[in-house]
Amino acid sequence: xxxxxxxxxxxxxxxxxxxxxxxxxxxxxxxxIGPNGAGKTTLFNLITGQLKPxxxxxxxxxxxISGLPPYHICKKGxxxxxxxVNIFPRLTVFENVQVAVLSQQKRSSNLFRPxxxxxxxxxxxxLEDVALSDKIMDIAGSLSHGDxxxxxxxxxxxxxPELLVLDEPTAGMSPEETxxxxxxxxxxxxxxxxxxxxxxxxxxxxxxxxQSIMVMHQGRTLIQGxxxxxxxxxxxxxxxxxx
Amino acid sequence: MFRGIIDLKSLWLIGxxxxxxxILPPIIPRFYTYILTLIFVTALLAMSLNLCVGYGGMFQFxxxxxxxxxxxxxxxMLTKTSLPVWVGFIAGxxxxxxxxxxIGWFCVRLTRLYFGMLQISLGSxxxxxxxxxxxxxxxxxxxxxxxxxxxxSSLNSSYYFILIILVICLIVLYxxxxxxxxxxxxxIRDNPERCEAVGVNVRRHQLITIVIATFxxxxxxxxxxxxxxxxxxxxxxxxxxxxxxxxxLLGGWFTFAGPVLGAAIMISLRTFVGIYTEYWTLILGIVLxxxxxxxxxxxxxxxxxxxxxxxxxxxxRSSELNVAG
Numbered sequence: 001x002x003x004x005x006x007x008x009x010x011x012x013x014x015x016x017x018x019x020x021x022x023x024x025x026x027x028x029x030x031x032x033i034g035p036n037g038a039g040k041t042t043l044f045n046l047i048t049g050q051l052k053p054x055x056x057x058x059x060x061x062x063x064x065i066s067g068l069p070p071y072h073i074c075k076k077g078x079x080x081x082x083x084x085v086n087i088f089p090r091l092t093v094f095e096n097v098q099v100a101v102l103s104q105q106k107r108s109s110n111l112f113r114p115x116x117x118x119x120x121x122x123x124x125x126x127l128e129d130v131a132l133s134d135k136i137m138d139i140a141g142s143l144s145h146g147d148x149x150x151x152x153x154x155x156x157x158x159x160x161p162e163l164l165v166l167d168e169p170t171a172g173m174s175p176e177e178t179x180x181x182x183x184x185x186x187x188x189x190x191x192x193x194x195x196x197x198x199x200x201x202x203x204x205x206x207x208x209x210x211q212s213i214m215v216m217h218q219g220r221t222l223i224q225g226x227x228x229x230x231x232x233x234x235x236x237x238x239x240x241x242x243x
Numbered sequence: 244m245f246r247g248i249i250d251l252k253s254l255w256l257i258g259x260x261x262x263x264x265x266i267l268p269p270i271i272p273r274f275y276t277y278i279l280t281l282i283f284v285t286a287l288l289a290m291s292l293n294l295c296v297g298y299g300g301m302f303q304f305x306x307x308x309x310x311x312x313x314x315x316x317x318x319x320m321l322t323k324t325s326l327p328v329w330v331g332f333i334a335g336x337x338x339x340x341x342x343x344x345x346i347g348w349f350c351v352r353l354t355r356l357y358f359g360m361l362q363i364s365l366g367s368x369x370x371x372x373x374x375x376x377x378x379x380x381x382x383x384x385x386x387x388x389x390x391x392x393x394x395x396s397s398l399n400s401s402y403y404f405i406l407i408i409l410v411i412c413l414i415v416l417y418x419x420x421x422x423x424x425x426x427x428x429x430x431i432r433d434n435p436e437r438c439e440a441v442g443v444n445v446r447r448h449q450l451i452t453i454v455i456a457t458f459x460x461x462x463x464x465x466x467x468x469x470x471x472x473x474x475x476x477x478x479x480x481x482x483x484x485x486x487x488x489x490x491x492l493l494g495g496w497f498t499f500a501g502p503v504l505g506a507a508i509m510i511s512l513r514t515f516v517g518i519y520t521e522y523w524t525l526i527l528g529i530v531l532x533x534x535x536x537x538x539x540x541x542x543x544x545x546x547x548x549x550x551x552x553x554x555x556x557x558x559x560r561s562s563e564l565n566v567a568g
Contacts, residue, residue: 048440074442082440088433090497091426099430100441108427108443109451112418114248115426159441 001026001195002047002078002163007056007066009042016042018219019056024163024197024212029189031206032199034216035239040199041083043216044167047197048080049073060163074103079161081152083168089141093132096140096151098123100158123158129188130154146177150184157188164189166198170205178202182209207231215239248421264406268399277470280402282510283409284466289490289502290416291459296488297496298420299452300432301350302359305366306487308346309457311479313339313464315373318386318474328392332465339461340454342369347453351446354435363481370479385475395469405466412459413503419455420499428452482524489527493534495541504543 004022008015017039024030032040045051047058049070058066065073079100088096101119102108110118127133130150135143140151149169156164169185170178182205189196200206206213207227214224217239223230230236268276288310295303313335320331346365350358373380380386395401419425427448431438435445468474477483486509494505509530516526538545 050436050440069444070439071442071444074440080440082437086434086437086440088430088437090433091429095426095430099427099438099443102423102427103442107423108448110423112422114418114421115423116248116421118423155437155441 003059005057008054015219021221030197030212031210032214038216039219077162079156079159080165081156085148087140094136097154097158100155104159126157163195282507283405286503286506287463289487289506291456292487293491293502294456296491299428304359305362305484307484308366308369308479309339309460310464312342313461314467314474317465317468318389321389335465336458336461340458343457344454347450351449374476387473389472401469495543498543501541501543
């Protein structure tokens with residue numbers, strides 16, 4: 001479904017991403033791992049258009065999407081969440097998700113109908129799926145960190161994506177919250193038929209949830225394979241797992 | 244059309260204010276009628292600016308230019324051409340919006356402070372044209388004695404005309420703010436990067452907002468000419484833009500009606516303080532300092548917070564009080 005081929009991105013002299021390769025098949029749960037500064041977030045930013053690649057090709061459903069602006073890529077069916085909480089803090093929880101749903105329904109430029117009667121069902125169903133329905137009238141900025149991370153995913157779902165790109169969906173969560181959140185993501189993937197690409201620091205989480213793992217090191221792709229293959233790989237052990 | 248976006252209590256309040264404003268002119272002295280009318284005109288300017296500032300999060304630093312362009316357009320058309328009056332009235336906002344499109348097209352390519360700086364420089368260019376082009380605009384003298392149709396020649400009739408146009412504009416602005424367009428705009432204000440990631444073309448959305456806001460600023464400019472029968476380059480000077488900006492902040496830029504209140508306070512202050520001192524800008528500075536320290540959400544924001552918290556917060560607070568008690 002998603003193909004990243006020999007993609008480069010440098011900031012000045014620093015090669016943040018250096019000939020990275022990644023394959024995500026339909027319906028898969030794919031993880032990208034690597035030490036801090038390995039280029040995971042940069043790679044995600046390249047995929048969803050926040051950054052433009054210097055070289056290489058990114059294709060989504062056989063269509064070249066490298067270098068398109070984010071709103072364009074989003075319309076093609078790729079939604080994402082961010083590592084640092086990235087929500088609309090002054091809007092309510094409901095409005096946060098509704099903005100995405102309205103955009104999906106191409107209603108963002110509608111000027112003369114009250115917004116509050118539009119896209120209500122879709123928005124509520126998403127909030128129900130992520131178990132935030134009891135907080136719909138809360139101002140998003142007042143939610144707990146964990147809830148804000150979940151809201152972040154809910155906003156991404158508002159675009160009815162086929163591919164969901166999650167940049168450290170559990171950053172800053174306790175171990176229990178982390179497992180609950182990953183369980184939620186897995187459930188969403190199966191009920192909504194999503195393909196999921198995520199990155200994560202917690203090795204235990206990655207190896208128990210991901211079907212395919214790509215390891216990045218200093219911007220390069222070391223290997224992509226099934227969890228067992230990755231665990232056995234010499235280079236990975238030296239570079240990253242350290243044992 | 245309005246179902247669910249306005250509650251009955253606010254509607255009664257607004258209706259009451261409107262009726263009071265309707266019966267005032269014959270009762271109060273002429274001078275106060277004039278001040279009220281000036282407040283209406285300025286309120287529309289501040290409201291249009293707040294669409295950019297409060298709802299769009301854009302540093303629209305030189306909004307006065309579009310007010311001035313609207314006013315000059317109608318003034319020039321009424322004095323230099325023999326077209327019917329209403330053509331001038333319609334041309335004012337349209338020309339203002341066209342200039343808004345032109346300036347906005349450059350500005351939305353920049354963010355935050357850079358947006359504001361570019362707008363000040365482009366806006367000052369237009370001010371310079373009005374200031375220097377004597378043969379067309381009358382330079383720093385401006386244009387005076389602009390003929391108005393007899394229907395609008397008396398102060399009371401222009402009072403009612405301006406009031407009604409203001410009410411219509413406020414209704415339209417309210418609908419825009421509550422529409423999906425308005426909600427997306429507020430999302431852009433909160434987080435433009437995230438908005439791009441949910442599929443919104445942020446720059447286009449901002450540009451449309453600027454065009455709408457400058458259109459309404461143009462209407463305010465036309466109304467100014469209806470009231471004053473004259474135009475002068477100060478309408479486009481940056482001090483006026485700053486005053487409009489402060490009106491938004493003072494009234495409460497995260498509330499809908501805040502800028503109207505801000506305009507009322509500023510115009511009253513300028514008028515009545517002006518009797519005692521000529522250092523109006525000094526007073527303006529003091530107001531700004533007090534505002535930053537004590538009313539960061541503006542007057543309207545303060546009162547809404549104090550008297551009308553969201554229903555849920557009331558429950559939470561009262562339960563907190565119960566625990567504390």
